[in-house]
Structure formats: C-alpha cells, structure tokens
Amino acid sequence: MNIIIALLPAIGWGVMPWIVNKVPNSKPANQIFGVGMGATIVGIIVTLIQHPAISMPVFFLSLLSGALSTIGQIGQFISFTRIGVSKTMPFSTGLQLVGNTIIGALIFGEWKTSNNFIFGIIALVIIMVGVILTAYTEKGNGFTQKTTNKDILFLVLTTIGYLAYSAFPKTITADAESMFLPQTLGILLGSVIYLAFSGNKAAFKEKASYLDLFAGISFGIAAYAYIISAQVNGVTNAFIYGQLSVIISTIGGMTLLGERKQGKELVATLAGLCLIVVGAIL
Template identity: 45%
Template sequence: MNILIALIPALGWGLNPLIISKIGGKPVNQTLGTGMGALVVGLVVQLLFRPSVDGWTFLLSALSGAFWVLGQIGQYTGYAKMGVSTTMPISTGVQLVGTSVIGVLIFGEWGGATAKLIGFAAIVLMIIGVAMTAITDSSDRRASLASGLTVLLPTTVGYWIYSALPKAVDASGVAIFFPQMLGMCLAAVVYALVASHGTAFKDATSWKNMLVGAIFGASALAYIFSAKANGVATAYVITQLSVVISTLGGMLILHEHKSHRELRWTLVGLVLIVAGSVMTALIG
C-alpha cells in the first residue's frame, strides 16, 4: 500500500503535462485553471485535517506557492514552443540541479566530503542528461528550442524558491498545504488579469484545466503521506518516474516527433537525470 501511495504523485505529475496539452488553451488559461484546481484541493484538505500554522509560516508557504506559478508559466510556455517531451526533462533536470545547490549552500545539506563528492557527481550527471535531451537535428526545432529556453530557464528560479521556502519553516507538509495552494491560485489570478486583461476567466479551457490543478494538488498531498510512510528519499526517488512518463507520453500520446538520433540521446539523457536525482536523494 505504501508503494502505491508513492506512485500517485509519479503518475499524477507525469500525466499532467499530457492532459493539459490535450485540453489545450494558452499558457495563461493553463496557469489559471491549474491554480484554481489546486486551491479546491487545498480547501478540502484544510477542512478535513484543520492544521494550524502561525502567520509567518502561512505567509512563507503562500509565497512559496506563488513562486511555483512563475516556474509553471515557464513550463507551460515550453510545452507550446518545444513540446512536452523536450520541455519536461530539461525543466526537471534544471530544477534538480538548482534545488540541490540551494540545499547545500543555504541549508547545509550533504554534510561531509564524501556526500559533497557524490552530490557534485550527481549534478554533473544531470547537467549532461539535460544537454542530451536538448539535442535536435532540425533547424526549425533548434529555433523553437532556443525560443522556449529563453522563457523556461529564467522562470525555473520560481521552482527553486518554491522548494526552498518550506525548508525555512518548522511545520508539517499538511499544515503548509493550504497556504501553498492559496498562493498558487492568487498568483495565477494576478497573472491572468495582467496577461489576458481578465479574458482568460471567460475561456472554457481555463475552467477545464482545473482538472490539472486538482490532479497536481492530490499528487502533492499523496507525496506528503508517501514521505511519511516510505521516507523522504524513497518517496522522492519514486516521483522521478514522472519525468519518464511525461517525456515518453509526449512522444507516444501527443505524437511529438523525434528522429532516431534525437530519441536515442533523449533516452540516455533521461537515464542520467533520473540517476542523478536518485543519487541526491540517497545522500540528502
């Protein structure tokens, strides 16, 4: 049962890019729908568990959720410009590298020379893996890749801050869950008001994409329980299956084309990214 719980976030986060691509809409519709759907799950969790947090923890958690939206905007833009099968391994790899470095520099993780050596090797593996998944033979796809990366890479800072801020507070995952979802929704609403002048609220795709937000929220909640039942390292490692699901799904379900050479490099890159993430989890 514990392993089944651990598989929920892997499946949810892996399938979400495929579902959102099928539903369609612009990044602003996708972001707004995701934020609203996540808030619904957050409200349900708050009513069921009724955890209490102090004001400072609530604020930092909400701010964490707001920064998640920044990263998600970049990822959704990447789907539109580069496709899911290209965006996901790059985004995941850059997230893992950034959060690992922040953990070491700010929170003192990877104590000891051996841990730092293994961690550094893991980061190198993930960087090489990201580079491999970005290899393309087509000049048109190279142009799309360059265009997508100009948005994806800077906005990944949002994911880094989203992951780092909860480490600064002393509260359980369930306690900070609602304020994080609230922060996500508020930031998504502000983005929709600015980017679409409010028209995104009238688009059907915005409301349909609430399904993606609900899946994200349910997966995040399942991860909290998985970490408690299986341990953080095991729970985290299993979630890395999500990037494999989304990348392969982009090619098989969304029919995103890759040449034999691109496919070969992508698969090798995926292996390196997952291997690096496993290494960081086991020493973390």
C-alpha cells in the same frame, strides 16, 4: 514508505502536461488558472480532513510560496507551446535539480560528508548529461521544434519561482497540512494576478480553464506529497525523486501528444532519460 511518498509527486507532476495539452483550445493562461483552481480544491479537501492549526505567519509565508511557484508554471506552460513538452520538461528538470541541490546541500546542510558531495556531484553531472541528450535535435527532423537561446533563458529566469516554492518546506517549522492550503491559495492568487496584468482576463470565462482544473488536481496531489516528502526525506532527495516526473512527461509528449522523434534523436532522448534515472538513484 518514505520512497513511495517521494515518488507520488513524480506521477502527479508527470501527467499534468498530458492533461493541459489534451484540453481543446487550451492556452497558457487557461492552464495556469485551471491549475490554480484544481490545486486549491485539493488544498481545501486536505484541510477539511486534517483540520490543521494554521498560524498567521505560516499562512502568509505559504501564500507567498505558492504565488511564486506560478512564475515557474507560467514558464513551463508557455514553453510547452514554443518547444514542446518533451523538450521543456528535461530542460526545466535540469535547471531545478541544480538550483535545489545548491539550496538543500549547501544552505540546509543536507550533504554532511565528503562522500555525499563526491557522489552527489557525480550524480548531478550524469543527470545534466541526460538532460542535454533529451534536448538533442537531429537536423532535418520536421517533427521537432527548434530550441533557441531565448527559449532556454526564459526557462532559466522563470525557474526561480519553482526554486523558491520547492525549498520553502525547510524554511519554517510547521506541519505539511498547515502549509498546504495557503500554498494552493497562493497558486490561485498568482494565476489571477497573471491573468489580470497580462491581458488574458477572457480566460476567467473560457471552458478550457475549467477543463484544465483536472491538471490542477493532479498538481495538487503531487504538491501535497512533495511537502510531506521534503520533511521526511529532505529537500534534495524529495526533489530529485519528484523530478523523475520528467520520464513520464517526456515519454507522454512523444506518444500521447504526437511530438515524434526518430533516428538519432529518439536514441539520444531514451539514453538521456535512462541517465536521469541513474543519476537520481545515485
């Protein structure tokens, strides 16, 4: 049962990029606001069903956690437009895996034996090789957007928000249900702040924002499953299983979103995805 819970975030987070990229005229501003609204709807439903007791400290810490996650989401959505889904997700996944492994294994002490460290490090190396392969671009492929150092640096910096969000369930003692609604409200608050200060206030009224709400519902379901998984499986395991979403999103980018790859590039991408799965299992 714990494995099933651990895989639910992979599905929800994996299909989210499909949804936002299929919405007509959807820009990063629409996407971040739509995700905030959709996630909050899921949070309200969970709270109405579970009736959790929410203390003020838990509420405000969870609110902050959700708001910080919007930094990571903004980074992903902008990168979708710059380098495509099939490149953004592997890069983002690799960065988050390294960061969350350090947090879970070293700070929270989830790796307790020498074997944990040996096999864990080997697994991370395998995953990172997989990420590098999925990012391979064959010269002369007109269908592939070029990745620059600036694009990579942008993802590195914005990933900090995701790291804060992912590690949060381990920092306090509280039920998943009591943290969830404040976190989703934080995501919505973060999106509103972003639109207000980035000159994208028009997104509040645009149709695309409300169609992107369905991506937010997908994200919300995945996020709720992740909170539970982090508590029953540990931050490291929960996160690595959750990041198998890269398989779903990358393949979706190449098929449903038309980010076609061919020749050595296609082979490298498929080999990279296989290594990510092997590394996650290890």
